[in-house]
Amino acid sequence: MRAPRAVERAVGGLTVVVVAVWLALVEVFWLPLRIGGLIVPLSVVAAVVGNLLLPGWALRLTGSRLVAGLTGVAWLAVAVAGMIRRPEGDLIITGGGATGVVNLGFLLFGVLAAAFAVGRAMAGPRPPVRDDAAPDPAGSGSGGAR
Numbered sequence: 001m002r003a004p005r006a007v008e009r010a011v012g013g014l015t016v017v018v019v020a021v022w023l024a025l026v027e028v029f030w031l032p033l034r035i036g037g038l039i040v041p042l043s044v045v046a047a048v049v050g051n052l053l054l055p056g057w058a059l060r061l062t063g064s065r066l067v068a069g070l071t072g073v074a075w076l077a078v079a080v081a082g083m084i085r086r087p088e089g090d091l092i093i094t095g096g097g098a099t100g101v102v103n104l105g106f107l108l109f110g111v112l113a114a115a116f117a118v119g120r121a122m123a124g125p126r127p128p129v130r131d132d133a134a135p136d137p138a139g140s141g142s143g144g145a146r
Contacts, residue, residue, distance in 0.1 A: 051117055
């Protein structure tokens with residue numbers, strides 16, 4: 001009965017990493033968001049909240065500290081890819097004016113949030129992983145001796 005649990009953990013880990021990549025892509029493309037000509041740093045808030053929540057979710061879902069760390073690595077890979085100029089000359093994360101300040105805040109606070117959450121997941125106790133094949137404990141289950 002161990003195979004179904006292993007498959008669930010693998011699918012859960014893959015899901016969390018895909019969500020981390022998707023969230024990072026959305027955040028990167030929200031960087032130049034403006035409402036009425038005023039820049040809105042929604043991507044900074046989303047990066048902090050997402051990077052604080054994803055490693056803990058990954059650890060609870062899979063029991064793997066490696067997967068918890070992969071969420072931060074996946075976010076960082078997408079953020080760094082946004083800073084690299086493409087052959088056509090496109091550049092998503094730029095560094096000038098008010099947009100540059102928001103972009104810098106996105107990178108700084110996003111990395112700090114990811115590092116904090118991944119560190120907390122790595123240092124904390126490993127959550128118990130329930131094994132469906134384990135035998136039931138002996139006794140009545142009432143907690144008292146009879």
